Structure formats: structure tokens, C-alpha cells
Amino acid sequence: MALDSDPSGAGTRGRRGGRPLSAAPLLLVEGLVKNFRGLRAVDGVSFSVAAGEVVALIGPNGAGKTTVFNMIAGVFEPDEGRIEMEGASLVGLRPDQVCRTGIGRTFQLVKPFGNISVEENVLIGALRWTHDVDQARRRAREVLELLGLADKRRQMARGLTLPDRKCLEVARALATGPKLLLLDEVMAGLRPAETDRMVETFRRLNRETGLTIVLIEHVMRAVMALSQRVVVINTGKPVCEGAPEEVVRDPRVLECYLGQEKL
Template structure:
């Protein structure tokens, strides 16, 4: 078994009286792809925001590479190797695609020149090189999602958090993105991926965590989780179970 890279321990996040994430616990091994699924409002994005430092956990601890990173701000996590994308993509619209990726590379490669060289490699890899000069605001949705991945990759992360990078794409674009994620996995980067499209999760994930109303209701291999009565009930209601 490979080393554990991410350890999520009893993590709780409340907003007022609402338990958006309630006692979630799982480990992610080095090189593993973990799917994070659940119905709308299950707390997936909140959990992402807690792991990536945007919200401190109300309770529980998060360890990354053996180091307690609970409540550490996002920019420090980015520097030690946690890259993330946003469900609502966050390009810097007034800047070119290339500049967007250069900025991401700055924290690894101090100078603009070195970071630009690195950015070109990333853009070649993600297939955005021919649009490098475009303003990020002029990209299609598929392009913007790819840009999100490019920026996260430019950090040279050892853990990548992907928040719905496939949702909203047409089938051809979706296949290309799945292929891209598999290539990223091939580099040995651990991935935690949120996605609504089951086909994507089933194809990509080694294991799956299922959340419902903030609670962790299942954890296991995709095929097993898909047969879990609790999961079926969460997705399809009482009758189906």
C-alpha cells in the first residue's frame, strides 16, 4: 500500500446551525483517485473548501503528507502541493490564458521567464497552447475548465482537487477531459474529484466517498458503492431502495 497523502479525520463544518459537512473521515493514498459524490447540497464543495483551506474545519483534523494542515490558508497549501479547481471557474478574465498559467507557476518558479517556460509545457499538455494568447474571458466553457486544470497543474501539486471539471461539457469534450485526468493520474498525482456524472466517477476512481446531507454514507470501490442501498436511497429516494 502506498503512503497516505491526505488524511481527513472526523471533519465537521457548520454554518450557523447547519452541518454542511458532518464527521467525514477518509484517507487518500499516494497516486490514488478518490471520487467524491452525493446529491446536490450534500456538502461536497464545502468539504473541498475545507481541505483546500478556504474554510477552517469546525472540528476534526486534516493531515497532508503527515503534516497537520487544518485551517492553514489556501496560499500556503498551494505552495506545499495542494492544487484545486473551482466548480464555478475562476479564471483571471482580463489576462491571457498564458498569463493565467504563468501566475500559477510563479510560486514554484520565482521568475516570470522560468514560469512562462513552464506554462508553455502545461498548456501543451492540456491542449490549450494554441489559445495561449486569447483573453481568458473569451474561452469556451470547456476551455475555461481546462484552464482551471492547467493552473492547478502549474503548481506541480502532489494532490489535485477537481471540482466538477467535466460537468457541463459535451460528450466529446468530456471524453477529452477524462483522458486528461487519466494522464494526470499516470504521473502519480493523487486526485480527489467531485463529479455528478456517474460515468466519469466510475471510470476514474479507485475508490468513492459518498456524502448525503453532510454525512458520509459510504466509502469503497465504485462498483460496491453503486450497489450500496444507502447510496441508492440517497440518490433515488425511499422507493428505489
């Protein structure tokens, strides 16, 4: 797998086994708070992610997960707390500036540009990674190949099925050359076989390129198969964190999902 976060080719390739190389976190989130008028949507969330890790952020509906992503990605500024990428603060940066620090993200509601081709959608992402159009096109094609969309590259994006639109959303984010990929419910609505295929793609990316991944996911099949660590939040507050198999047995986690079908 040739994908690299650095257009010069000297990036993060070479890490093996998806394990962090150093103890210093790639991403640090500490004491995050976000209020929307009277609602405290996020209330003291802290976690860190080492380079090469795959971490899942889970919690019931409305727990504040997407709001945490939106603060990391520069959509909302936190009311309190720190967000650092490789030791540098992200607070106050615009989404495009956050992207340039090496953070790519997908959106829960996938909204590709419908009237341009699949490849052009990915090219837009790749042009954030490099201004060299030929290099960007090569990267776009590599990413499309990786995600199984190569044979659909000339199709208009609006004609894609939901699983293909999800893949395109991931492709656009990957094309920006992230060191850290934030995935917001990319498995929702996929059949088990499609979920397994996507999980395998992310496992390979993590293993072979050292890509660090934080995923918000309700599909526990994917969380269990992909993540090395799980952070649980509920009503904006931290509940616990740990290995996936420990977290799913934790009474505090089971309690916060009571009344919900998921988990």
C-alpha cells in the same frame, strides 16, 4: 509527460500504474465537522487518500462536498476534525499556505482573470511553483499543451468557451505543481466527448506522473472511468466508500439519490 511537482525535477515522477507506493496516506481527513449558523453542512466525514490514488467524492446536491474541499484548501477552518497532508496538519493554514504543501484545486465556478491572456492566467499559477520566470513560462506552456490549449495561449481568457474555461481552470491548478489535485466538478457542462478527453488527460497524468487526484463529480461517466475508489456523503454524513462499480449498486447510495436525476 514531463510535468513534475518539484521544480528541481526530483519530484513524484516515476510512479507507474496509478497505484500507491506506500500505505501512509498523502491526505488524511478525519472526523470533519463544519457548521454554518444552524446548519451542520459537514458532520463527521473521514477518508484518506494514498499517493498515486484517484478518489471521487460524490453525493447529492448540498451533501457537503465543496465544503469538505474548502476545509482542505484552507478557505474554511473545520469546527472539529483533522486534516493532514503527508502527516502535517493543514488546519489553520491560509489557502496560499495549503497550496505550498502541494495541493492544487479548481473552483466549481470557473473565474479566470478575463482581461489577461490564457497563458498569463496559467503563468500566475506556475509562479507559485517557481519564482524563476523562464521556468514558470516553460511550465505554463507544457500545461497548456497537455490540456489542448496551446493554440489559444495568446487569447484573452474572457473569450473562451465553457469547455476551454474548464481546461484553463485545471491548467491554472496544475501549473502550481501539485502532488494532490482537487477537482471540483470540472466535467459539469461538458459534452460526452469533451468529458472523455478530459478523463483521458487525468488518467495519463495519474499514470505517468503519479499525480494524486480527488474529484467531486456528478458526471458518473467520469467517476466510473477515472476513480479507483469512491467516497459517498449525504447531508454532511459519510454513507459508504468502495470501488466505483460496488458503490453505484449499493442500496444506501441509491437511496440517498432518490428524487434526484443524477447517478
